[in-house]
Amino acid sequence: MSGTHAGHGGAGAARPPRPPVSAGEVLRIATSMVVTCALAAAVLGAVYVATERYAEQERVRGERSAIAEMLGLDSTATVLEVRQYLVRDRGEVVYRTAPADGSRGTELGFTLSGRLTERSTVSADADPGKGWVPLGRLFVATRRDAPAGFVIEGETQGYKNRIRFFVALDDSFRIAGVRVVEHEEDPGLGAEVATPWFQGQFVGRSASDLPALDVTRDPMPEDWRAALRERDRTDPGTWRAHYAALLAREGKRPVYAVTGATISSRALTSGVRAAVNHFRRRWALLSPFLGGPA
Amino acid sequence: MSGEPILLTDRPPSAKALLLNGIFAENPVFRLALSLCPAVAVTTTVANGIMLGVAVLFVQVASSVTVALTRQWIHPRVRIPIYTIIIAVWVSTIDMVLAGFYPALYAQVGLYVKLIVAFAIIISRLEVFASRMPLIPTFWDGLGMGLGFLFALVVIGAFRELLGSGAILGHAITAEKPLLFFALPAGGFFSIALLMAFFNFVEARMLKARAAAGRPGAPAAQAASGGAHG
Numbered sequence: 001m002s003g004t005h006a007g008h009g010g011a012g013a014a015r016p017p018r019p020p021v022s023a024g025e026v027l028r029i030a031t032s033m034v035v036t037c038a039l040a041a042a043v044l045g046a047v048y049v050a051t052e053r054y055a056e057q058e059r060v061r062g063e064r065s066a067i068a069e070m071l072g073l074d075s076t077a078t079v080l081e082v083r084q085y086l087v088r089d090r091g092e093v094v095y096r097t098a099p100a101d102g103s104r105g106t107e108l109g110f111t112l113s114g115r116l117t118e119r120s121t122v123s124a125d126a127d128p129g130k131g132w133v134p135l136g137r138l139f140v141a142t143r144r145d146a147p148a149g150f151v152i153e154g155e156t157q158g159y160k161n162r163i164r165f166f167v168a169l170d171d172s173f174r175i176a177g178v179r180v181v182e183h184e185e186d187p188g189l190g191a192e193v194a195t196p197w198f199q200g201q202f203v204g205r206s207a208s209d210l211p212a213l214d215v216t217r218d219p220m221p222e223d224w225r226a227a228l229r230e231r232d233r234t235d236p237g238t239w240r241a242h243y244a245a246l247l248a249r250e251g252k253r254p255v256y257a258v259t260g261a262t263i264s265s266r267a268l269t270s271g272v273r274a275a276v277n278h279f280r281r282r283w284a285l286l287s288p289f290l291g292g293p294a
Numbered sequence: 295m296s297g298e299p300i301l302l303t304d305r306p307p308s309a310k311a312l313l314l315n316g317i318f319a320e321n322p323v324f325r326l327a328l329s330l331c332p333a334v335a336v337t338t339t340v341a342n343g344i345m346l347g348v349a350v351l352f353v354q355v356a357s358s359v360t361v362a363l364t365r366q367w368i369h370p371r372v373r374i375p376i377y378t379i380i381i382a383v384w385v386s387t388i389d390m391v392l393a394g395f396y397p398a399l400y401a402q403v404g405l406y407v408k409l410i411v412a413f414a415i416i417i418s419r420l421e422v423f424a425s426r427m428p429l430i431p432t433f434w435d436g437l438g439m440g441l442g443f444l445f446a447l448v449v450i451g452a453f454r455e456l457l458g459s460g461a462i463l464g465h466a467i468t469a470e471k472p473l474l475f476f477a478l479p480a481g482g483f484f485s486i487a488l489l490m491a492f493f494n495f496v497e498a499r500m501l502k503a504r505a506a507a508g509r510p511g512a513p514a515a516q517a518a519s520g521g522a523h524g
Contacts, residue, residue: 021371032369036376040383047387051394058397187346187405188338188477260478 063166063181067139070168070177071149072237079151080140080290084282085132092117094132095286098124106289114285138279140290147171152279156271158183159190159263167275173207177236178272190264197228198265201255202272204240204247210276213255215266220256306431316438322415323446323486324493329415333447334482336406340463343451346406347444349388351437353410354419356384358436361424368425377420378411385411415443446489454485 021029067079081098091112097105102124109118128134139151150169155162164182169175180194192198205213227243240247257265307315322328329350336346360380361368368376389407392400410416419439424432455461458477460468475481 025371029369029372032367033372033375036368036379040379043383044386044390047390051390054394055390055397058394062397184405184408187336187342189335189479191405259474 066166066179066181067141067151067168070151070166070179070236071141071170072176073141073143073148077141077143077148080142082138082140082286082290083128084135084138085128086135087129087132089131093135094118094129095282096122096126096128097290108286108289110285114281116285119289136275138282149176150279150283152275154271154275156267156274158185158193158267159261160184160186163193163264163268163271165268165271165275167202167272167279169207169276169279173280175202175205175207175210175272175276178202178268180268185261185264189258190261192258192261193264193268196232197225198258198268200228200231200239201250203236204251207276207280209251210273213269213273215257215262215269216254217257217262224250224256306427309431309434312431312434313438313441316435316440316442317445318442320439321442321446321493322439323443323450324490326415326418327490328418329413329443330483330486332409332413333450333486334479336409337447337450337454337482337485338458338477339455339461340448340451342406343447344444345403346409347440347447349403349406350410350413350416350443351440352388353381353384353413354416354440354443355433355436356388357381357416358419358424358432359429360384361420362427362429362432365425373425374417374421377417377425380420381413381416382411415439449489450482450485453489454481457481457485 064079067073068077071077073079079100081100083096083098085094085096086092087094087109090109092109093112095106095108095110097107099105104121105124107118107120107122108116110116136155137153139153141148141150149171152167152169153164154167155164157163161184162182163180163185165178165180167175168177168179178199180199183191183194185191185193224246227246230243231239234242255265255269316322318325320326323330323333332346337343357377357380361377364380385407389404392404392407419435423435427435452462454476455463456467457473458471458475458481460466460471471477473481476485
C-alpha cells in the first residue's frame, strides 16, 4: 500500500514494507516503554537509597579533611560552617551558622547595602526558607577564640560544566590553597586545573592582590614548574618555606594557563578572584558577630 | 522476531573467537571506528586510557548480558530507546555505588564513568549482537569488545603520552616534551589515524602471507564468524 517509493536496486535483501501500526500495537509499544522506564526508575531509586547515605557521609568527611589540610589545622581548631542565602523578595542576604556539634547557630540578615536587619538563633539543621537562593558556603576556623583561617566555597563556569572549588585564606588573608572539589573538565586537558601543580600557582597571593590577577598563555618557567610538581609530595608549610623566593617572584606574575586548556584555566582563576572578592565584603559585615578582625 | 535478517552465523562462535574478534578483527576503535570522540578526548595518557577502558568494559558486559536476558520482552520498535535506558541504568548504578563505597576510586574514575552513557560502541553491540545471540556468547562478545576498547585506549594513550609528554604512566622518559601536538585534541585524531594505518598494514601483510600459504583469509568485515587473526 505505502510502497510508492521504488525500493529496488538496493544491495541488501529488500525488506517487506512494514504494515501500518495498529492501535493495539501502539498500546503494546507504549506499555513496553512505560514498564521499562518504571523498572529503570525503581532500580535507580533503590540504588540511590542504598548508597546516598554513604556518599553524603563521604562528601562531608572529604570536605572536613580538605579544609583541615588546606589550613594546616590540628585538633585544637574548630571549624564553623556559614551558609549564605539571597532572599530575593526581601532584598536581603541571610547568613546562617551551622556549628559542627549540632548546637543552635546564629542567623544574621543584611540588606544589600550591608545594614543589619535581623539577628536570631536557628537550629543547625533548619531548612532554608522558600525561594532562598544558596550563595555558597564559608568555613571559619578558630583556634583559641581567634580566627585561624577561612575556606570559601565557590563555583565557576568551566569549559563543560560548573567547577566547584574551595579557596583557603590564612589569618592574614593570603591564599593558603585552592582545591577543585567537583568538575567535569576533559581529562588530560581542562582537568589539569584540579591538580596540585596548577592550584599551587594561587598559593601565597594576598586577597588584596587578587582583583588584578590575570591568566597568561606564556610558557611556565621551568624552575617554577619543577617547584609546583613537588607540591603533592611535600607538606604545605614546608613547601611554602622551601620555595619562598620562587613564590615571591611568581606572586607578582599572572597564572600560567594549562596548555590547551586556557578556558578552564581562566574559569578557575576568575572564580577564585570572584570568591575572594565576595568574601572580603562578606567578612567585613560578619566579623563583628562571628569574632575576629574586620 | 520474524523477518529480521540474521547478521551472524546461526551457530554462535566460540569464546576465544569472540574475544579475539573484539580485540583485533572488529576492534571498536581501530576497526569499527566507533566512540572515537571519547577515545580522542581521554587518551592523553596511558592511565586515563586504562580507567576509561575498564569503565567501558564493565558497562559493555553488564548491558550486553541484560539485553540478552530480557530481549524477548523488548518490543522491537522501541528497542533502541530501551537499550539506551539499560545503559543509563548501569552507568548510574556504577556511578552511585562507586561514590558511596569506593570514594578513593571514584575520585579517579568518576569523571569517566559518566561519559559512557553516550558511547556508540556499547549500543551498537547491543543491537548487532546481544539482541540476537544467546547469553553465553553475548557475555564473551561484550568482554571482547570491552577488552578491545581498553586495548585501543592503552595503545593510543601510550603513543600520545610518549610523544606528547615524553612519559609513560607518568614516569618521564625524555627530559622535555618531544611533540606536544600529540597531547592536544587534533593530535589525538592523527594518532588514531596513524595507529589505524599501522593495524591495517599488519593485517594486509598477514592476509598476504596467509594467501601465499594457500589459505585465503576472510576479509575483516566477516571475521566475526570465526576468522579472527592475531
